[in-house]
Amino acid sequence: MGLPKAVRLFEEGPREGFQIEKGPIPTDRKIALIDALSATGLKRIQTASFVHPKLVPGMADAEAVVAGIAMRPEVTYTGLWLNDRGMERAIATGRLAMIGRISTYASDAFMQRNQNTTYDAHMKAQGDMLDAYRARAISVEGAFVSAAFGCNFEGDIPLPKLMRVVRDLFALFSEHGTAIETLWLADTMGWANPEQVRRTVGAVREAFPETTIGLHLHDTRGLGIANAFAGLEMGVADFEASVAGLGGCPFAGNPGAVGNIATEDFVFLCHELGIETGINLDALIDCARMAEDIVGRTLPGSIMHAGKLNRV
Amino acid sequence: MGLPKAVRLFEEGPREGFQIEKGPIPTDRKIALIDALSATGLKRIQTASFVHPKLVPGMADAEAVVAGIAMRPEVTYTGLWLNDRGMERAIATGRLAMIGRISTYASDAFMQRNQNTTYDAHMKAQGDMLDAYRARAISVEGAFVSAAFGCNFEGDIPLPKLMRVVRDLFALFSEHGTAIETLWLADTMGWANPEQVRRTVGAVREAFPETTIGLHLHDTRGLGIANAFAGLEMGVADFEASVAGLGGCPFAGNPGAVGNIATEDFVFLCHELGIETGINLDALIDCARMAEDIVGRTLPGSIMHAGKLNRV
Numbered sequence: 101m102g103l104p105k106a107v108r109l110f111e112e113g114p115r116e117g118f119q120i121e122k123g124p125i126p127t128d129r130k131i132a133l134i135d136a137l138s139a140t141g142l143k144r145i146q147t148a149s150f151v152h153p154k155l156v157p158g159m160a161d162a163e164a165v166v167a168g169i170a171m172r173p174e175v176t177y178t179g180l181w182l183n184d185r186g187m188e189r190a191i192a193t194g195r196l197a198m199i200g201r202i203s204t205y206a207s208d209a210f211m212q213r214n215q216n217t218t219y220d221a222h223m224k225a226q227g228d229m230l231d232a233y234r235a236r237a238i239s240v241e242g243a244f245v246s247a248a249f250g251c252n253f254e255g256d257i258p259l260p261k262l263m264r265v266v267r268d269l270f271a272l273f274s275e276h277g278t279a280i281e282t283l284w285l286a287d288t289m290g291w292a293n294p295e296q297v298r299r300t301v302g303a304v305r306e307a308f309p310e311t312t313i314g315l316h317l318h319d320t321r322g323l324g325i326a327n328a329f330a331g332l333e334m335g336v337a338d339f340e341a342s343v344a345g346l347g348g349c350p351f352a353g354n355p356g357a358v359g360n361i362a363t364e365d366f367v368f369l370c371h372e373l374g375i376e377t378g379i380n381l382d383a384l385i386d387c388a389r390m391a392e393d394i395v396g397r398t399l400p401g402s403i404m405h406a407g408k409l410n411r412v
Numbered sequence: 413m414g415l416p417k418a419v420r421l422f423e424e425g426p427r428e429g430f431q432i433e434k435g436p437i438p439t440d441r442k443i444a445l446i447d448a449l450s451a452t453g454l455k456r457i458q459t460a461s462f463v464h465p466k467l468v469p470g471m472a473d474a475e476a477v478v479a480g481i482a483m484r485p486e487v488t489y490t491g492l493w494l495n496d497r498g499m500e501r502a503i504a505t506g507r508l509a510m511i512g513r514i515s516t517y518a519s520d521a522f523m524q525r526n527q528n529t530t531y532d533a534h535m536k537a538q539g540d541m542l543d544a545y546r547a548r549a550i551s552v553e554g555a556f557v558s559a560a561f562g563c564n565f566e567g568d569i570p571l572p573k574l575m576r577v578v579r580d581l582f583a584l585f586s587e588h589g590t591a592i593e594t595l596w597l598a599d600t601m602g603w604a605n606p607e608q609v610r611r612t613v614g615a616v617r618e619a620f621p622e623t624t625i626g627l628h629l630h631d632t633r634g635l636g637i638a639n640a641f642a643g644l645e646m647g648v649a650d651f652e653a654s655v656a657g658l659g660g661c662p663f664a665g666n667p668g669a670v671g672n673i674a675t676e677d678f679v680f681l682c683h684e685l686g687i688e689t690g691i692n693l694d695a696l697i698d699c700a701r702m703a704e705d706i707v708g709r710t711l712p713g714s715i716m717h718a719g720k721l722n723r724v
Contacts, residue, residue, distance in 0.1 A: 322674065358717075365635075
């Protein structure tokens with residue numbers, strides 16, 4: 101497949117970013133960033149995660165953040181939850197688009213460390229989550245596979261292992277009377293390389309041609325944008341990214357871990373390749389600079405520092 | 413063409429990096445970095461540039477740096493010069509491999525700003541340089557084209573314009589009784605995208621199939637490694653890179669300009685793709701960290717901060 105004509109970009113910065121910051125970020129600054137992102141043309145923004153405040157103190161104000169957003173009708177605002185209680189909190193805000201997803205891990209070691217559970221127990225819990233979505237009439241988008249390309253704790257994730265997890269997910273959805281519309285493959289700890297992205301996307305698509313594949317790529321070891329390019333060349337059109345490269349996984353156990361690919365760098369790549377994003381790059385670069393100002397340190401994004409191409 | 417089996421990596425860090433630093437870097441620290449790089453498996457290291465110390469104060473100690481290197485027989489140590497006087501200084505060190513190159517610019521605006529000359533006058537001077545190489549029995553490697561993919565001062569460089577410059581270079585070499593063994597295409601200010609790299613490499617190779625194409629890529633806007641990957645996929649096997657991403661062009665007129673792709677990130681990419689580099693990545697990462705310590709600030713390289721993949 102060739103490059104897509106357009107991509108759908110899902111902004112993860114407010115969640116990915118603020119969940120790992122050490123000091124508290126004022127709630128109104130989080131809201132200001134989300135409001136600015138809302139004016140860039142981004143169509144979906146993940147605003148917060150509803151996890152236990154003891155585990156992720158930076159998300160203790162999730163409800164206050166969501167309550168404060170000046171919501172625009174053209175933007176879908178989402179939240180992240182990992183269990184029933186988190187979902188209930190998200191519903192209780194009364195302001196978020198409830199989009200049902202389940203999450204699993206291609207790495208048993210990472211699942212153990214992150215969720216303190218086993219593969220079978222976790223998959224059963226995810227099945228219960230699918231039932232909970234149905235009981236609440238929440239539409240199910242699909243599934244998210246963390247550490248799909250490799251893991252700092254387990255090492256390489258061979259493609260056959262990932263494919264077993266993917267097949268189990270499809271079986272689980274089927275058992276629970278629903279289907280995976282989008283399967284997200286996440287390179288949570290920056291293990292992927294462009295050939296592996298191609299091979300993996302190709303294998304999943306061949307096995308499940310009806311399902312949309314989304315990529316969530318971290319730029320931990322500098323290959324994030326090259327991996328995204330490889331995904332685009334495979335026709336992938338759904339990407340999660342993080343403004344300014346905000347974030348990183350608090351459980352990745354790697355002090356040098358960095359966040360997702362920077363949304364604005366990826367938008368720049370897409371525009372240079374003639375791929376539509378619907379995003380105003382100038383406005384998004386302004387958001388990236390605002391994010392840097394909020395966290396008070398240099399963030400990994402490139403074009404926010406170098407400036408756009410000055411075409412004459 | 414597919415991926416090459418092996419790449420030749422030309423280390424540019426000591427020159428690219430130290431020429432732009434604001435404060436003076438002690439000569440012995442420069443030497444220590446070059447000595448450490450010499451032990452990584454790198455086969456060619458550019459040690460310094462012989463330019464006027466008023467223009468590039470950071471290179472005023474070029475002779476002292478070259479004199480201090482603990483040279484290894486398996487490494488080729490080179491220098492950069494832009495005119496006859498610089499070449500004479502490099503010769504006078506008595507320690508450098510004299511490899512003849514000429515340089516030109518695909519951007520007239522950048523040439524004017526950088527060299528204060530016109531295209532015709534510059535090409536004539538490059539012809540004189542070819543004569544000077546012949547007079548001194550210096551073997552000629554080829555030519556280097558700066559701003560081959562775009563320019564902060566001139567904007568886009570359309571492929572037909574670049575191809576005119578390339579054809580002029582081939583004609584010039586022919587007139588002076590020699591040939592271009594390697595043609596270096598430099599993305600001096602970070603304008604290239606992966607498709608453009610492919611298109612450009614393809615066009616040059618079609619026109620001049622006997623010539624090796626080398627890429628010198630800056631990571632100014634985050635696409636450097638993706639561009640390198642696109643080059644690899646076109647079978648390009650010659651790359652200049654800069655340890656830790658040291659450097660940037662002092663004349664690029666862009667405060668956010670960053671240096672070449674980080675050598676160690678590119679080596680990591682190559683190894684993940686099964687391409688031989690002959691380089692010990694651990695040793696090179698140590699060099700990158702040393703470079704960061706020398707300049708006293710965070711450098712752009714990724715894997716030096718994240719650490720290698722921890723395969724189990």
